[in-house]
Amino acid sequence: MTKTKIVLLACGSFNPPTHMHLRMFELARDHINRLGPYQVIGGIISPVHDGYNKKELIASTHRCTLVKLALQDSEWIHLSDWECNQESWTPTRQTLQYHQNKINSALSTDNNMDNNKINDNDEPSWVRNIQRFQTNGVNVLVKLLCGADLLQSFSTPGLWKESDIETIIGDHGLAVITRAGTDPHKFVYESDVLTKFSNNIHIITEWITNEVSSTKIRRSLRRGESVKYLVADTVIDYIKNHCLYGSLDK
Numbered sequence: 001m002t003k004t005k006i007v008l009l010a011c012g013s014f015n016p017p018t019h020m021h022l023r024m025f026e027l028a029r030d031h032i033n034r035l036g037p038y039q040v041i042g043g044i045i046s047p048v049h050d051g052y053n054k055k056e057l058i059a060s061t062h063r064c065t066l067v068k069l070a071l072q073d074s075e076w077i078h079l080s081d082w083e084c085n086q087e088s089w090t091p092t093r094q095t096l097q098y099h100q101n102k103i104n105s106a107l108s109t110d111n112n113m114d115n116n117k118i119n120d121n122d123e124p125s126w127v128r129n130i131q132r133f134q135t136n137g138v139n140v141l142v143k144l145l146c147g148a149d150l151l152q153s154f155s156t157p158g159l160w161k162e163s164d165i166e167t168i169i170g171d172h173g174l175a176v177i178t179r180a181g182t183d184p185h186k187f188v189y190e191s192d193v194l195t196k197f198s199n200n201i202h203i204i205t206e207w208i209t210n211e212v213s214s215t216k217i218r219r220s221l222r223r224g225e226s227v228k229y230l231v232a233d234t235v236i237d238y239i240k241n242h243c244l245y246g247s248l249d250k
């Protein structure tokens with residue numbers, strides 16, 4: 001049986017990236033691969049544009065560097081700085097569509113080329129990673145990976161267009177990681193649009209709960225407290241060297 005090839009894309013602030021951001025990918029890959037008809041072949045972290053204007057959001061140049069440092073130990077998850085390099089903030093539907101189109105057009109070019117030439121190009125690492133796989137002309141699907149709080153934000157009035165939610169879930173699909181304080185099953189039940197597309201929403205229970213959040217990390221840094229074992233050492237070094245989040249180099 002040919003498995004549908006999946007790439008997981010997580011959007012968000014990553015301000016800064018924590019171990020839990022990376023755990024989400026591992027949890028979702030195990031879950032989706034276990035279902036049978038799917039094979040997860042790549043992961044992408046797409047930090048949000050500075051124009052998102054969220055409180056305490058530091059410059060995307062720093063956030064992209066921090067994500068790259070956090071991903072040094074991962075073979076399959078890559079940074080995409082595409083959103084950050086746009087003129088302004090991009091709605092998530094467009095981000096998913098851009099990455100899916102880019103991957104599939106790179107793969108179709110590969111199919112028409114001599115095998116030796118594959119990977120010998122200037123594509124970003126998140127594309128090159130996927131070019132290692134044989135897809136035999138079958139399109140790769142990019143799914144949105146998120147925590148349950150992002151799913152919950154779908155019901156915030158004026159935040160998401162209903163048509164975007166339909167495209168994101170209907171055409172791409174969601175992998176949702178449970179998070180304390182949220183009940184994604186109940187949330188799907190209470191929403192007509194989410195129930196309509198619930199066959200394309202994978203809710204993944206995080207049994208080894210880890211309530212780290214970027215907000216808590218920023219708070220500890222501001223207070224001069226240790227964040228070791230919550231975020232990568234290389235991320236901590238960079239934050240301290242650049243005195244980010246009110247931290248002092250010590």
Ligand SMILES: Nc1ncnc2c1ncn2[C@@H]1O[C@H](COP(=O)(O)OP(=O)(O)OP(=O)(O)O)[C@@H](O)[C@H]1O
Pocket residue numbers: 010011012013014015018020021024145146147148149150177178179210211212213214215216
């Ligand atoms: N501990 C966690 N459990 C489940 N999902 C998480 C967790 N931390 C982050 N995520 C998910 O990671 C994605 C990126 O989130 P984001 O950058 O906002 O991180 P955050 O820790 O929630 O940061 P902040 O506290 O600044 O909101 C979102 O989909 C979010 O739900």
Ligand SMILES: NC(=O)c1ccc[n+]([C@@H]2O[C@H](COP(=O)(O)O)[C@@H](O)[C@H]2O)c1
Pocket residue numbers: 011012013014047048052054090091092093150159160161164
């Ligand atoms: N309408 C939309 O497409 C829409 C609305 C709100 C947030 N988002 C995205 O969700 C993510 C939320 O990140 P935070 O959880 O860090 O706020 C960001 O990547 C943002 O671009 C998208």
Ligand SMILES: [Zn+2]
Pocket residue numbers: none
């Ligand atoms: Zn958040």
